[in-house]
Amino acid sequence: MDYLPLFLDVKNQRCLVVGGGDVALRKIRLLHSAGARLRVVAPEIRKEVYAFLSGSHHELKERAFHPDDLGGVALVIASTDNHAVNQQVAERAKQQGVFVNVIDAPEAGNAIVPAIIDRSPVMVAVSTSGTTPVLARLLREQLESVLPNGLGQLAALAGEYRGLVKARFDSIHDRRHFWEETLTSDVAEQVYAAQLEQARSTLEQRLAGAELSSGELYLINVAHNDPDELTFKALRLMQKAETVFYTDDVSKAIMALCRRDADLIAVKNAAEHEALIIEHINNGRRVLFISADSASLITISSNLSTLLANKNVPVHTIPTPRL
Ligand SMILES: C[C@@]1(CC(=O)O)c2cc3[nH]c(cc4nc(cc5[nH]c(cc(n2)[C@H]1CCC(=O)O)[C@@](C)(CC(=O)O)[C@@H]5CCC(=O)O)C(CC(=O)O)=C4CCC(=O)O)c(CCC(=O)O)c3CC(=O)O
Ligand SMILES: NC(=O)C1=CN([C@@H]2O[C@H](COP(=O)(O)OP(=O)(O)OC[C@H]3O[C@@H](n4cnc5c(N)ncnc54)[C@H](O)[C@@H]3O)[C@@H](O)[C@H]2O)C=CC1
Numbered sequence: 024m025d026y027l028p029l030f031l032d033v034k035n036q037r038c039l040v041v042g043g044g045d046v047a048l049r050k051i052r053l054l055h056s057a058g059a060r061l062r063v064v065a066p067e068i069r070k071e072v073y074a075f076l077s078g079s080h081h082e083l084k085e086r087a088f089h090p091d092d093l094g095g096v097a098l099v100i101a102s103t104d105n106h107a108v109n110q111q112v113a114e115r116a117k118q119q120g121v122f123v124n125v126i127d128a129p130e131a132g133n134a135i136v137p138a139i140i141d142r143s144p145v146m147v148a149v150s151t152s153g154t155t156p157v158l159a160r161l162l163r164e165q166l167e168s169v170l171p172n173g174l175g176q177l178a179a180l181a182g183e184y185r186g187l188v189k190a191r192f193d194s195i196h197d198r199r200h201f202w203e204e205t206l207t208s209d210v211a212e213q214v215y216a217a218q219l220e221q222a223r224s225t226l227e228q229r230l231a232g233a234e235l236s237s238g239e240l241y242l243i244n245v246a247h248n249d250p251d252e253l254t255f256k257a258l259r260l261m262q263k264a265e266t267v268f269y270t271d272d273v274s275k276a277i278m279a280l281c282r283r284d285a286d287l288i289a290v291k292n293a294a295e296h297e298a299l300i301i302e303h304i305n306n307g308r309r310v311l312f313i314s315a316d317s318a319s320l321i322t323i324s325s326n327l328s329t330l331l332a333n334k335n336v337p338v339h340t341i342p343t344p345r346l
Pocket of ligand 1: 049050124125126127128129134135136137138139149150151152153154155156157159160163
């Protein structure tokens with residue numbers, strides 16, 4: 024990882040943009056929409072910038088960059104069309120310990136502006152670490168087309184209820200379960216259909232009536248060991264599972280798609296882990312057993328089915344067994 028992705032609160036923070044051309048305008052709009060106080064320095068500043076930054080808490084200076092411009096700033100964008108000037112701005116900013124984004128030479132600076140999907144409060148940012156900005160844009164466009172418009176409203180609504188949900192469920196595990204179910208339930212559909220009041224009442228009903236979660240078991244065979252060959256269902260379950268038992272023949276690329284906070288347990292001899300698997304399920308956890316070896320999956324599947332008989336535990340097997 025060459026860059027650390029982070030979301031910064033720049034409200035009321037002084038941010039310096041050196042340059043006042045097309046690219047600078049794009050960055051100025053972005054900083055402005057995040058509530059920054061701007062200082063723009065350039066011999067020629069596009070007129071849109073004046074129209075845009077009319078408030079008194081912004082400073083516009085129609086002259087070349089001077090190192091004193093860095094005084095008191097939280098973040099710098101070097102966005103002139105003069106490579107040497109951009110380098111100088113970057114050097115000075117880094118000397119002063121201020122993060123700087125350089126629009127014509129990312130390696131000269133230490134911050135990158137990503138392609139952004141803004142469904143505030145939900146934000147998605149894509150970067151190619153400066154290698155291929157057009158790819159970042161194309162990915163952003165693809166993601167835009169699959170992310171519902173109402174995503175921000177859903178997050179805002181859920182945010183209002185976090186305190187109540189915390190009070191309702193003692194363990195983080197049950198809270199997580201509640202949110203995973205709720206955020207993929209009718210509540211989400213109602214928010215997306217702009218029926219906010221209805222969504223609110225459905226959420227409240229779920230909160231009032233929700234039972235403590237029961238465990239689940241997912242059995243996935245990844246014979247191909249290639250992430251591109253995974254089905255949507257396999258991926259969804261991999262991202263739901265809180266405990267993952269895996270055999271060492273599963274590729275790293277596939278394991279990387281499991282949820283980040285899952286407990287990963289390496290398995291040599293599946294039979295030795297059956298009791299532990301059952302224990303996790305009985306504790307209400309969603310357990311995944313994943314292997315590239317179909318024989319070991321068939322064995323564990325039939326052993327666990329016997330042990331779980333009459334327990335009403337949902338079991339999902341992928342690929343679906345053919346009769
Ligand atoms: C390193 C970075 C610096 C930074 O942080 O600004 C950078 C650098 C450079 N961009 C160049 C060119 C173009 N950039 C765009 C567009 C975007 N560029 C953005 C970010 C970044 N660009 C950062 C890396 C992001 C990452 O990690 O991937 C986006 C995502 C965000 C934004 O700027 O707001 C925004 C898309 C927003 C969106 O649509 O969502 C287009 C137009 C297009 O694609 O339509 C072109 C013209 C096509 C071309 O020439 O490639 C050049 C060559 C200049 C030249 O040749 O003269 C350099 C310099 C170099 O690479 O050396
Ligand atoms: N990061 C990105 O997304 C992209 C970066 N680029 C790069 O960005 C560069 C700038 O592109 P544009 O904004 O379109 O150029 P532009 O010509 O519209 O603007 C250049 C600006 O730099 C200012 N400037 C020049 N010398 C200065 C100095 N000493 N101090 C302060 N300001 C100074 C000018 O007054 C002008 O406002 C291009 O040369 C290209 O290398 C181009 C496209 C996309």
